[in-house]
Amino acid sequence: MGANVKEKAKGVKVILFEQVNKIYDNGFHALKDINLSIGQGEFIAIIGLSGAGKSTLIRTINRMHNITDGRLFVNDVDVNSLKGKKLRSFRRGIGMIFQSFNLVTRTTVLKNVLTAKVPDLPVWRTVLGIFPKKDYIDALEALEKVGILDKAYSRVDQLSGGQQQRVALARTLAQNPRIILADEPVASLDPVTAKQVMQDFKKINKEMNITVLINIHHVELALQYADRVIGIKNGSIVFDGSSSEVSTEVLNDIYGGRLEEAV
Numbered sequence: 639m640g641a642n643v644k645e646k647a648k649g650v651k652v653i654l655f656e657q658v659n660k661i662y663d664n665g666f667h668a669l670k671d672i673n674l675s676i677g678q679g680e681f682i683a684i685i686g687l688s689g690a691g692k693s694t695l696i697r698t699i700n701r702m703h704n705i706t707d708g709r710l711f712v713n714d715v716d717v718n719s720l721k722g723k724k725l726r727s728f729r730r731g732i733g734m735i736f737q738s739f740n741l742v743t744r745t746t747v748l749k750n751v752l753t754a755k756v757p758d759l760p761v762w763r764t765v766l767g768i769f770p771k772k773d774y775i776d777a778l779e780a781l782e783k784v785g786i787l788d789k790a791y792s793r794v795d796q797l798s799g800g801q802q803q804r805v806a807l808a809r810t811l812a813q814n815p816r817i818i819l820a821d822e823p824v825a826s827l828d829p830v831t832a833k834q835v836m837q838d839f840k841k842i843n844k845e846m847n848i849t850v851l852i853n854i855h856h857v858e859l860a861l862q863y864a865d866r867v868i869g870i871k872n873g874s875i876v877f878d879g880s881s882s883e884v885s886t887e888v889l890n891d892i893y894g895g896r897l898e899e900a901v
């Protein structure tokens with residue numbers, strides 16, 4: 639591990655950024671000299687103004703975005719060196735949750751969760767929609783973990799936004815990930831449902847020791863549920879510490895004095 643990386647991570651280190659920069663093709667410098675070390679089982683909220691670089695940061699971890707320079711390791715694998723089959727299998731080990739759920743709404747909850755198994759199955763099984771018994775058990779267990787087992791045979795478009803986000807979470811769990819990246823997972827939910835979904839994340843984090851990184855605009859939720867907060871401003875990390883260390887001063891720095899708009 640590089641000596642210049644802040645030792646904030648607890649437990650076994652699973653994600654390591656060393657002097658990472660990301661410059662988009664249009665020349666925009668979105669991540670600047672990022673040094674970060676993240677341990678297995680941490681629950682981290684990434685906060686910052688719109689356009690600060692939060693999505694770019696988490697999307698480099700599963701190589702949805704390539705970094706421009708520096709080094710990025712996940713479980714000691716140099717992420718930038720991955721290609722083809724190895725890259726696809728690496729991505730499957732990392733769950734990704736989006737604000738928009740990304741579900742097939744005109745089919746059942748169970749079928750959506752089972753799609754997590756598709757990459758591992760022979761084509762004939764996926765074409766016929768025939769999954770091994772173990773896959774059904776995994777999918778039903780994942781639904782149970784997020785409290786919507788009773789909805790397994792409901793169509794997704796009959797569910798509320800919060801329930802749909804839980805289906806997305808169950809689909810990710812059925813992939814058996816060690817890391818979950820969530821990009822604004824509660825942004826389109828009402829405050830009560832947003833809390834319930836944050837509780838789901840916390841539960842799977844604690845019970846399954848899955849590392850969770852969440853980009854989030856709701857500062858109060860970030861402080862309530864995350865153990866560690868990373869503040870990003872103009873592509874740089876300006877705060878990295880425990881939620882209890884996040885003071886008004888820290889928030890004013892992260893949000894450039896526009897704190898009232900953030901909380």
Ligand SMILES: Nc1ncnc2c1ncn2[C@@H]1O[C@H](COP(=O)(O)OP(=O)(O)OP(=O)(O)O)[C@@H](O)[C@H]1O
Pocket residue numbers: 662663664666668686687688689690691692693694695853
């Ligand atoms: N494909 C792209 N090409 C060029 N610039 C981009 C691209 N994607 C993002 N950016 C720019 O990079 C910066 C960081 O974007 P990013 O989406 O990471 O911010 P964010 O903090 O997640 O914002 P939000 O909270 O609004 O989602 C923004 O200025 C954005 O316009």
